[in-house]
Amino acid sequence: MLAGLVFFLNACSNDDNQTVETLETPVANAPKDVNDHGFKAKWNYVSHSKSYLLDVSTAENFTSFVPNYNAKEITDLNDAVTGLTGGTQYYYRVRAKNETQISDYSNVIAVVTTGTSNIPEDPTFLKVKVNKLANPFFVGMAIKASQLTNGSPYDVILKNEFSSISAEYEMKMDQISTASGVYNWAAADKIVAYGNANNINVHGHALVWHNAVPQWLKDFSGTDAEFAAEVKKYITDVVTHYAGKVKSWDVVNEAVDDSGAMRNTIFLQRMGPNYVKDCFQWAREAANAAGDTSLLLFYNDYATSANTAKQDKVFSLLDDLKAAKAIDGVGFQMHNTYLSPTKAQIEADLNKAVAKGLKIHVSELDIQVNQFNDISAFTNERRLAQKAKYKEMVQIYNALPAANKYALTIWGMRDNESWIPFSTELNHPGNDWPLLYDSNFAVKSSHTGFLEGLD
Ligand code: 9MR
Numbered sequence: 001m002l003a004g005l006v007f008f009l010n011a012c013s014n015d016d017n018q019t020v021e022t023l024e025t026p027v028a029n030a031p032k033d034v035n036d037h038g039f040k041a042k043w044n045y046v047s048h049s050k051s052y053l054l055d056v057s058t059a060e061n062f063t064s065f066v067p068n069y070n071a072k073e074i075t076d077l078n079d080a081v082t083g084l085t086g087g088t089q090y091y092y093r094v095r096a097k098n099e100t101q102i103s104d105y106s107n108v109i110a111v112v113t114t115g116t117s118n119i120p121e122d123p124t125f126l127k128v129k130v131n132k133l134a135n136p137f138f139v140g141m142a143i144k145a146s147q148l149t150n151g152s153p154y155d156v157i158l159k160n161e162f163s164s165i166s167a168e169y170e171m172k173m174d175q176i177s178t179a180s181g182v183y184n185w186a187a188a189d190k191i192v193a194y195g196n197a198n199n200i201n202v203h204g205h206a207l208v209w210h211n212a213v214p215q216w217l218k219d220f221s222g223t224d225a226e227f228a229a230e231v232k233k234y235i236t237d238v239v240t241h242y243a244g245k246v247k248s249w250d251v252v253n254e255a256v257d258d259s260g261a262m263r264n265t266i267f268l269q270r271m272g273p274n275y276v277k278d279c280f281q282w283a284r285e286a287a288n289a290a291g292d293t294s295l296l297l298f299y300n301d302y303a304t305s306a307n308t309a310k311q312d313k314v315f316s317l318l319d320d321l322k323a324a325k326a327i328d329g330v331g332f333q334m335h336n337t338y339l340s341p342t343k344a345q346i347e348a349d350l351n352k353a354v355a356k357g358l359k360i361h362v363s364e365l366d367i368q369v370n371q372f373n374d375i376s377a378f379t380n381e382r383r384l385a386q387k388a389k390y391k392e393m394v395q396i397y398n399a400l401p402a403a404n405k406y407a408l409t410i411w412g413m414r415d416n417e418s419w420i421p422f423s424t425e426l427n428h429p430g431n432d433w434p435l436l437y438d439s440n441f442a443v444k445s446s447h448t449g450f451l452e453g454l455d
Contacts (some may be wrong), residue, residue: 041094054069057091086118091109138201145191165191165200165202206253207252213266228275248329252299256314267279277321299329311352343396366420383446412435
């Protein structure tokens with residue numbers, strides 16, 4: 001009986017030795033001791049493994065390796081990776097090894113070293129690189145009339161880097177229209193003249209927007225038909241004033257709300273659901289009457305990529321406008337964050353416009369890095385994440401068919417002047433760094449990301 005039991009136990013252990021176990025895939029963990037020149041990579045123990053093979057790369061898909069970190073063999077559950085560059089994005093992964101057996105790759109851990117890389121940002125001018133493409137597009141910047149003084153840093157950067165401008169607010173109805181038929185053209189004229197004099201495209205933003213209704217029109221006591229006549233008169237006068245000088249207009253801005261319904265604006269209330277089409281037709285008639293038969297008319301809206309209800313409604317509006325031959329293009333504002341929308345969401349959104357044969361304007365691009373107000377200074381992680389997101393947006397835009405490209409416009413020059421930091425409208429209580437230049441007009445990594453997106 002005892003002998004039998006011993007035999008049984010022996011048989012079991014012999015059996016164990018002969019079985020070829022597949023090595024489990026190790027789990028890589030967050031690094032420790034991140035500093036300017038390295039970090040400690042960590043991972044979990046895998047049964048039966050005798051060592052681990054560590055890869056470290058600056059490329060997320062490991063197309064290249066940090067020297068000596070291409071399957072570096074390690075018998076411990078961590079390794080101090082050294083000799084790295086500061087302020088740089090690295091990735092690591094491990095495999096478990098037992099003699100000739102090697103497991104699958106672990107998950108990939110991303111880590112950014114502290115400090116600065118001291119590698120200067122690419123100084124190439126945006127429009128210079130874009131204009132060398134087989135199918136270039138306008139590189140746009142939102143500006144204010146006060147920035148356009150000859151020799152100002154804005155002026156120098158605009159002339160070097162940008163081929164299009166949009167007025168950040170001075171070509172809106174509440175700025176131009178002071179009373180029925182009374183116009184203040186000063187700032188808008190300055191902006192348009194600047195573009196025309198410097199061979200910079202001028203995009204008109206925006207004829208009709210619920211957030212820029214002048215007080216006199218809000219208070220207008222006439223009938224609905226008289227209200228519509230005021231809107232028609234405004235559109236006609238402004239389009240006529242800038243005929244031949246402004247290449248394109250956002251005719252209606254943000255007519256759809258975030259639930260996917262028509263936004264309940266004064267225009268919808270006073271003019272009914274056909275108001276969008278009416279505005280486009282009035283703009284077209286005015287341009288044609290003024291001899292400008294090539295004016296491009298855009299519908300412009302925000303946050304359609306990640307909100308399918310809104311996206312569907314915008315595209316049904318675009319269908320109506322297209323059927324009426326009233327529209328040329330669509331503006332996707334793209335007030336994005338370093339996390340959202342995803343590449344796939346943006347591509348799907350833009351490709352719907354391609355399928356409809358519309359020109360595409362990425363019209364107000366900025367990329368927030370502090371939407372949760374969880375950082376008090378711009379970190380390397382966010383800087384590099386933002387760079388990657390700018391690069392991604394430019395890659396997506398540049399990959400569009402030539403016929404659908406128009407302009408990719410950045411919504412402001414310096415971080416500290418962006419509308420985003422401390423915006424109550426946006427419910428953004430903290431600071432942010434959403435643009436291509438810092439407060440000293442120095443190019444950021446986001447600017448290098450833009451350039452890399454063109455490769
Ligand atoms: O960034 C613009 C800000 O400077 C203006 O005060 C504001 C009101 O005119 O408009 C901001 O730009 C908006 C754009 O015209 C339409 N999409 C949303 C933008 C941010 O609010």
